[in-house]
Amino acid sequence: MRLRRLQLRNHRNYSQLDLTPGPSLNVFIGANGQGKTNLLEAVSMLALSSSPRARRESELVGPAGPGSRIEAEVESGVTTREIAITLAVEGERTHRTIEVDGVRRRAFDLPGNFRAALFWPDDLGLVKAGPELRRRFLNQMLVQVEPGYARALANLRRVLEQRNSLLKRIAAGEGGEDMLEAWNHELVQVSGEIVAARTRAVAELDPEAARCHAEIASGERLEIQYLAPPQNYAEAVHNSLAEDLRRGTTSLGPHRDDLLVLLDGHDARSYASQGQQRTAVVSLKLAEAGLIERRTGERPVLLLDDVLSELDGERRGALLAEVAAGGQVVITSVEVGPFPRDLIAKAMVWMVSEGRITPCG
Ligand SMILES: Nc1ncnc2c1ncn2[C@@H]1O[C@H](COP(=O)(O)OP(=O)(O)OP(=O)(O)O)[C@@H](O)[C@H]1O
Numbered sequence: 001m002r003l004r005r006l007q008l009r010n011h012r013n014y015s016q017l018d019l020t021p022g023p024s025l026n027v028f029i030g031a032n033g034q035g036k037t038n039l040l041e042a043v044s045m046l047a048l049s050s051s052p053r054a055r056r057e058s059e060l061v062g063p064a065g066p067g068s069r070i071e072a073e074v075e076s077g078v079t080t081r082e083i084a085i086t087l088a089v090e091g092e093r094t095h096r097t098i099e100v101d102g103v104r105r106r107a108f109d110l111p112g113n114f115r116a117a118l119f120w121p122d123d124l125g126l127v128k129a130g131p132e133l134r135r136r137f138l139n140q141m142l143v144q145v146e147p148g149y150a151r152a153l154a155n156l157r158r159v160l161e162q163r164n165s166l167l168k169r170i171a172a173g174e175g176g177e178d179m180l181e182a183w184n185h186e187l188v189q190v191s192g193e194i195v196a197a198r199t200r201a202v203a204e205l206d207p208e209a210a211r212c213h214a215e216i217a218s219g220e221r222l223e224i225q226y227l228a229p230p231q232n233y234a235e236a237v238h239n240s241l242a243e244d245l246r247r248g249t250t251s252l253g254p255h256r257d258d259l260l261v262l263l264d265g266h267d268a269r270s271y272a273s274q275g276q277q278r279t280a281v282v283s284l285k286l287a288e289a290g291l292i293e294r295r296t297g298e299r300p301v302l303l304l305d306d307v308l309s310e311l312d313g314e315r316r317g318a319l320l321a322e323v324a325a326g327g328q329v330v331i332t333s334v335e336v337g338p339f340p341r342d343l344i345a346k347a348m349v350w351m352v353s354e355g356r357i358t359p360c361g
């Protein structure tokens with residue numbers, strides 16, 4: 001997979017960008033607040049259809065007008081595709097239009113046309129924060145490799161909304177429990193699909209993440225375990241009905257499950273140091289890239305935002321060696337200092353300043 005060309009119009013602090021990245025390692029250097037993360041965010045949207053960080057889509061639109069556009073030429077095997085994501089802000093609402101080769105697509109049909117694995121500092125929450133980020137990590141990977149997964153997630157959201165609103169009505173005396181039956185059935189079915197995909201993925205990620213982590217952190221032992229909903233989910237949903245009615249929400253299901261991240265056998269959240277946590281998260285992301293490559297036969301573009309800070313020299317070297325092993329890589333940093341000279345000699349280096357990008361050297 002390769003990003004051949006990227007054009008941004010009024011996207012965050014980029015008024016006009018036209019970038020042709022190199023086929024292997026691309027290093028973007030820039031001071032704080034110049035647009036490095038904004039660039040990676042735009043590229044990751046091509047893979048995921050929405051921004052992994054914006055709380056409101058209107059945040060993405062720059063000051064030059066009520067709309068923005070991301071346009072890209074991407075190469076997958078022998079096929080080249082044009083992907084365009086347009087945002088138009090109208091009052092409180094933002095309309096998003098997605099096109100592939102000029103044909104309108106729904107958001108859940110975009111993933112798969114371009115695949116990327118992204119690390120950015122927010123991802124440190126994968127170890128430190130609550131389970132939502134860990135579920136999002138699995139989801140963002142799986143929408144790119146499992147046809148039907150994005151649709152299953154959309155179905156799960158719909159079923160939960162309907163079921164939760166019925167729970168509240170039943171609790172308020174506006175109906176009987178039999179009203180839930182059809183929704184329980186759908187919930188169990190769609191959950192089964194999601195949990196099966198996550199179970200397979202974690203079984204595949206675990207040894208790969210462990211290998212990457214041991215490689216970068218000479219011998220430290222990383223392990224991940226999937227904390228899935230109960231085995232007999234249909235029965236569990238039945239048994240938790242009283243609790244669900246009391247709380248007005250569905251207490252069990254894939255919207256609640258989690259990943260346990262262990263370092264040398266201890267919960268990494270409280271046990272691992274800052275640099276060790278960062279190494280663990282980067283290893284998970286490299287394992288994600290490996291999984292996408294095995295499943296699709298093609299390495300995703302690796303997007304690494306400010307990945308080197310907090311890592312000691314040895315970890316930086318091992319990480320860069322792992323990263324530079326193949327495929328297209330986009331990596332940002334505030335300074336060029338941490339990169340070994342021979343690596344920089346092989347890379348395309350760019351300077352990012354005030355929403356403009358220029359080749360360096
Ligand atoms: N919609 C927007 N319109 C204009 N500018 C924006 C918009 N959204 C964000 N910005 C600005 O973009 C700038 C660059 O942000 P970005 O996060 O890409 O910086 P960065 O180069 O990654 O910096 P750091 O090294 O601190 O992480 C910020 O100063 C921010 O205020």
Ligand SMILES: [Mg+2]
Nearest residue numbers: 036037305306
């Ligand atoms: Mg940044």
